[in-house]
Amino acid sequence: MKQTSVKVDSPVGVSRRQFLKTGSGVLMGTLAAGSGVLATLAPSRSWALTLSTLSEIEGGKILKVTRGIFPHDTLDDAVYALVVKDLDAAAANDAGVASLLRDGLQQLDELASGDWASLDYLARENLVIKMAGTDFFEKIRGTSVVSLYNNEMAWAHFGYEGSSYEMGGYFDRGFQDLDWLPDPGADASPAKA
Amino acid sequence: MANIKLDDDSAVVVIGSGAGGGTLANELCQKGIKVVLLEAGKRESAASFQNDEWGSFGQLSWLDKRTTSGSWRVARDFSGLPAWICKTVGGSTTHWAGASLRIQEHEFKARTHYGDVAGANLLDWPLTLQDLEPYYAKAEDKMGVTRTNGIPGLPGNNNFKVMYAGAKKLGYKNCHTGRMAINSRKRDGRPHCRQLGFCFQGCKMDAKWSTMNSEIPRAEKTGNLDLRPSAHVLRVEHDKSGKVNAVVYVDGDGKQQQQKARVVCVAGNSIESPRLLLNSESSMYPNGLANASGQVGRNYMRHMTGSVYATFDEPVHMWRGTTMAGIITDESRHDPSRGFVGGYEMETLSLGLPFMAAFLDPGGWGRDFCRAMDNYANMAGMWLVGEDMPQKDNRITVHATEKDQYGMPVPNVNFTDHPNDIAMREHAFGQGRAIYEAAGANQVYPVPPYPSTHNLGTCRMSAKAEDGVVNQHGQAHEIDNLFVSDGSQFTTGASENPTLTIVTLAIRQADYIAGQMSAKAI
Numbered sequence: 102m103k104q105t106s107v108k109v110d111s112p113v114g115v116s117r118r119q120f121l122k123t124g125s126g127v128l129m130g131t132l133a134a135g136s137g138v139l140a141t142l143a144p145s146r147s148w149a150l151t152l153s154t155l156s157e158i159e160g161g162k163i164l165k166v167t168r169g170i171f172p173h174d175t176l177d178d179a180v181y182a183l184v185v186k187d188l189d190a191a192a193a194n195d196a197g198v199a200s201l202l203r204d205g206l207q208q209l210d211e212l213a214s215g216d217w218a219s220l221d222y223l224a225r226e227n228l229v230i231k232m233a234g235t236d237f238f239e240k241i242r243g244t245s246v247v248s249l250y251n252n253e254m255a256w257a258h259f260g261y262e263g264s265s266y267e268m269g270g271y272f273d274r275g276f277q278d279l280d281w282l283p284d285p286g287a288d289a290s291p292a293k294a
Numbered sequence: 295m296a297n298i299k300l301d302d303d304s305a306v307v308v309i310g311s312g313a314g315g316g317t318l319a320n321e322l323c324q325k326g327i328k329v330v331l332l333e334a335g336k337r338e339s340a341a342s343f344q345n346d347e348w349g350s351f352g353q354l355s356w357l358d359k360r361t362t363s364g365s366w367r368v369a370r371d372f373s374g375l376p377a378w379i380c381k382t383v384g385g386s387t388t389h390w391a392g393a394s395l396r397i398q399e400h401e402f403k404a405r406t407h408y409g410d411v412a413g414a415n416l417l418d419w420p421l422t423l424q425d426l427e428p429y430y431a432k433a434e435d436k437m438g439v440t441r442t443n444g445i446p447g448l449p450g451n452n453n454f455k456v457m458y459a460g461a462k463k464l465g466y467k468n469c470h471t472g473r474m475a476i477n478s479r480k481r482d483g484r485p486h487c488r489q490l491g492f493c494f495q496g497c498k499m500d501a502k503w504s505t506m507n508s509e510i511p512r513a514e515k516t517g518n519l520d521l522r523p524s525a526h527v528l529r530v531e532h533d534k535s536g537k538v539n540a541v542v543y544v545d546g547d548g549k550q551q552q553q554k555a556r557v558v559c560v561a562g563n564s565i566e567s568p569r570l571l572l573n574s575e576s577s578m579y580p581n582g583l584a585n586a587s588g589q590v591g592r593n594y595m596r597h598m599t600g601s602v603y604a605t606f607d608e609p610v611h612m613w614r615g616t617t618m619a620g621i622i623t624d625e626s627r628h629d630p631s632r633g634f635v636g637g638y639e640m641e642t643l644s645l646g647l648p649f650m651a652a653f654l655d656p657g658g659w660g661r662d663f664c665r666a667m668d669n670y671a672n673m674a675g676m677w678l679v680g681e682d683m684p685q686k687d688n689r690i691t692v693h694a695t696e697k698d699q700y701g702m703p704v705p706n707v708n709f710t711d712h713p714n715d716i717a718m719r720e721h722a723f724g725q726g727r728a729i730y731e732a733a734g735a736n737q738v739y740p741v742p743p744y745p746s747t748h749n750l751g752t753c754r755m756s757a758k759a760e761d762g763v764v765n766q767h768g769q770a771h772e773i774d775n776l777f778v779s780d781g782s783q784f785t786t787g788a789s790e791n792p793t794l795t796i797v798t799l800a801i802r803q804a805d806y807i808a809g810q811m812s813a814k815a816i
Contacts, residue, residue, distance in 0.1 A: 170659045173668060203326055230660070242659050250651035250667070251348050260671030261613065261647035264345035266498045270488035271451075276615035279452035281608045282459040282733060289470040290450030290620075293485045294479050 150182045154192040154199055160185050162206050162218045163241065169222075169229030170242050171249055173258075180255050184248045188241065198240065205237025297317070298330050298520040303554035304527055305330050305520070306807065307541050308561060309570065312385020312757060313694040314780035315561030316505025317436075319670035323518035324608040327811065330553055331510075332525040334562075335381035340507065343496030347648045350495035358383040358698050359780050360565065362690070364710040367742050368607035371656035376707035377596075378745040379563050383523050384506025385562065386747070387638045387793065388496045391618035392474040392503070394439040394639060395790035396430050399423040399627055401636070401681065404786040408635035413712055414683035416759055419785040420766040422747030426798055436640040437503040438482055448478045448487060448501050451545040451615030453642045456606070456674035460729030461622050472621040472641070475794075482508070489615035491644070513737040525551075527701055529574040530558050530776070536578055538776045544700055557807060557816055559768075561779040561800075564594065564749035568690045571753070571763075577596060584753070584770035584778075589763050591691055593684035593754050594707065596746035598715045600678045601643060602726030603654065611658055612644040619644075623676040626680075626789040634717040637789045638680025640726060645675070653744055667738055674730065679723040679748070681789045683712035690752050694742055707746075723787040748792050753782035768799060769804040775816040779803055 167184045183205070192199035207271045209217040213226045234239040249255060256263050265271055272293065277284075284290070298305050308315045311333040319331045335354075344350045355378065362376045369376070381388045398488050404425055405416040407432060421727040434442040443446050444757055450458065450471045461469040476493070477486045484780035487501040491548045500507045513519040524546030531540040531552070538558045545551050572582035582590055601797045621641045626637040647670055655663055666673075686711060692703035711719075723740040728736050756762025759771035768783050770776040779800055788795075810816045 156445050162729045169630075170663055171664055173664050180672065242657075246651050246659075247348065247648070251648040256647055259647050259667065260609075260611075262611075263646075265490045265492070265614075266345045270490040270499070271614040272488040273613065274614075276451040276489040276491075277449060279455050279608075279610060285450055285455060285458040285469075289447075290454060291471070291478070293449040 120216065150186055152185070155185075155189045155202065159203065159206060160189065163188060163202060165218055165225055166205075166209070166229055166241055167245055167249070169226040170238065171245055172226055174257055177254070180249060180252065180258065182236045183252055184241070184245045187244050187248045191244070201237055201240055205235065208237070228258065295514050296328055296518055298328055300553050303539065304328060304556050304560060307332065307553055307555040307558040308559045308779065309367065309541065310385060310561035310563065310566070310780065311383050311505055311510060311521070312380070312386050312504060312561060312563065312780065313390075313793045314800045315559065316384060316387065316509045317797045317800035318559055318804055319519060320455060320505075320509035320513035320778045321801055323448055323513040323516040323677055325804065325808045327808060328518050329513070329520065330555070330579060331513075331519060331521045332553070333383050333385075333521065333529055334526040335383060335776065336524065337383040337523045338496060338506070339778075340496070340498050340500045343388075343498045345490065345495060345498065347646045352622075354380045354382045354496060355807065357705045359487040359696065361693055361696060361704060361706040361708060363708045366709045366711060367656070368708055368745055369709070370743050376709075377563070377565055377749050380745050380751065382506075383510065383521070384504045385506035388506055389747075390793050391493050391643075391791070392476045392616070393618050393621065394434065394473050394794040395422070395477045395639070396772050397788040397790050397795050398626070401786065401788035404636070404666045404681075407598045407718065411635060413685060413687045414714065416684060417754070417756060417761055417785050420755050426567065426795075426802070429798045430537065430794070430801045432801050433592045433794055436508070436619060436801075437794070437797065438477055439473050439475050439794070440471070440478050441473045441607070445481070446478045447615060448474055448476060448619070451489060451612075451619045452610050453475045453612035453615070453622035453644055453674050456610060457620050457640075457642050457676060457729065460733035463732035464725075464728055466622050468623040469620065474618070476616060477501045477608060484508075487616060491615055491617065493617035498658055499759040502672050527562070527570060527800065528700055530560070530570065530579065530583055531574070532576065532583070532773070536773060538583070538773055545748050553557075557775045557777065557811070558792060559777040559779045559807075560792065563780055564752045564782040566706060567778060567780055568752040569692055572692045573702055584763050584772045584776055586772050587760050589754065591752050592686050593691045593751045594688045594690055594709060594749070595682050595684055595751040595784070596682040596709060596743075597748040597750070598638060598678070598682045598718045598722070599743040599748075599788055600719050600723060601675060601744075602678065602723060602730065602762075603666070603673055603675040603729035603739045603741060604735055605666065605737045606672045606674065607736055609671050610674045611671060612642075613646055614690070617644055617772070618642060618677070622729075624721070632721055634714045634721065635716065636681030636714070638678055638718055638722050639680065639789055639791070640722070640729070641677050642675035644677050654739065654741060656742070666737070674733075676729070678719070678726060679789065679791060680718050680722065681787050682715045684710055684754070684786060686709070707720045748781070748787070750781045750784040750787050750792060753778040755783050755785045768803045769806070777803060777807065
């Protein structure tokens with residue numbers, strides 16, 4: 102059996118140790134250890150997000166909306182929190198964004214005829230889907246498509262290895278290590294230098 | 295490096311330092327001709343390039359305001375970003391993947407071979423493969439193209455192994471690691487490729503040829519080049535006789551400058567080049583420079599493109615190694631029995647996780663999207679690139695009201711697929727799917743075109759002045775000392791990645807300009 106560079110074997114995709122190690126560089130100043138709003142959403146995790154404009158409750162709800170739009174079941178909340186961080190920054194710069202987000206959350210409660218955030222995750226997701234095409238949905242989707250996938254924690258989760266120059270590229274690190282298909286001959290794929 | 299005075303009217307002024315402009319500048323300098331090379335972007339280097347997709351995108355891309363129209367999906371998904379090309383010294387040769395294929399003989403005679411395709415504005419090139427062969431040979435040597443000049447091919451990566459396995463099962467005959475302007479061995483003072491996987495982000499090894507790491511330093515050594523980065527050209531001016539005589543640009547300090555010129559060569563890629571000619575309108579040239587035919591900006595081509603990604607039960611790690619690691623050329627023939635004229639190439643391609651999220655299904659979300667991303671490590675990918683039809687209304691125009699940061703009208707890019715383009719894409723999607731299914735794919739994802747990387751044809755070459763903008767040497771039909779030196783010259787798009795041909799035309803054009811200058815014709 103072949104080895105992947107990152108074993109996807111825990112419910113959160115990466116081991117806790119690896120997660121924290123990877124996260125330390127990215128989350129510095131973003132997710133502060135110990136306390137804060139999102140720690141309550143993932144009480145087993147020692148990270149937290151400091152929000153400037155959105156409230157703790159709003160931040161937590163937006164995280165859940167983001168999970169509904171991009172439902173990676175095993176991707177840790179901490180990665181989704183990076184989207185919330187960027188939306189909070191956008192809301193801080195533009196009051197229109199803040200009200201767009203708040204209005205959207207209110208609409209979700211209306212669709213739920215109650216507290217949308219207290220529904221189970223599939224029920225939440227089904228109502229988020231009903232918001233598709235709205236400015237609220239598009240704002241979160243458009244932010245997520247960059248923020249959710251452009252960070253080292255996500256790379257570790259999905260198995261992407263990021264920058265390679267410092268490691269000398271893949272010349273001696275597996276650029277042709279696929280062994281479940283026959284190797285092309287030397288005419289098609291000459292030996293490396 | 296030369297220091298050419300602003301009022302010196304003896305130099306050739308080249309606008310744009312990419313495949314066309316950077317090569318032309320060097321070739322002229324080697325002949326002893328003084329060149330002012332104006333580049334809108336900054337000067338980067340292997341040291342400053344980033345193994346980071348979004349970071350590099352911000353560093354190298356041309357992100358000035360542009361607008362879009364037409365029915366192409368790019369206009370909906372990336373309305374302000376019709377093209378993914380560069381503003382930096384070296385232009386888009388910093389970003390290109392390195393595929394270096396000669397245009398085929400029949401493709402230079404598209405009108406003759408394809409006939410009268412309804413809605414297409416086909417024309418034969420005013421030159422032939424035989425005319426270009428000696429220049430292709432020079433370009434391949436200059437660029438160090440693998441599988442030419444005794445240079446071995448590159449070793450194939452995992453992504454190539456998947457393509458190859460599927461291609462063989464389908465019976466394709468021509469599948470290999472391509473003709474690439476990436477060193478497989480140390481050559482020309484540059485090291486061999488170490489399979490970084492960031493060809494699009496500027497090669498941090500300098501193993502990939504670019505005008506930044508090859509032509510421009512070589513031109514500087516002659517003492518004939520005056521390279522001016524951060525020089526954004528606004529317009530080209532002319533004298534009372536109608537000859538061009540100066541270029542007006544904004545320098546890095548935001549000051550407007552006027553550089554006198556004996557000859558002006560425009561090489562800003564196929565959106566900026568026609569835009570510049572159109573924005574240079576005057577009372578003598580009310581429709582813009584070199585535009586008596588009304589063809590400036592028309593026949594914009596972007597290649598028929600699309601991608602196919604597929605996921606497998608086992609890991610692929612496609613991002614490891616060269617971005618364009620291999621090619622299948624069997625479909626690049628003209629065979630109308632497939633339901634379209636012209637042909638296409640199939641080339642491996644990989645995107646990192648950040649760009650895969652952005653391009654897999656622009657605007658996409660939800661469980662299907664997430665399932666594809668969840669299987670990213672087990673994904674292989676290919677790009678499809680084929681000849682698209684020139685159409686008169688696929689064109690660059692200057693916007694009536696929108697202005698850029700310098701107050702100049704922004705370009706609008708209008709594009710709609712020709713039925714031939716659509717038929718070819720459907721065929722290519724089908725073949726790409728078949729290749730990956732033959733290799734064992736569990737899921738196949740046809741992916742729509744990205745913002746254009748191959749921008750072609752907006753100042754096309756033609757034998758007759760009324761059919762195009764420039765002659766076979768890239769010289770404006772209307773103004774003898776004005777040249778177009780980039781892919782805008784292409785009469786038709788052919789199926790091959792265009793950089794090798796742009797470089798080839800620039801080498802040939804340099805010979806012509808030098809001859810015309812010494813004969814005092816310009």
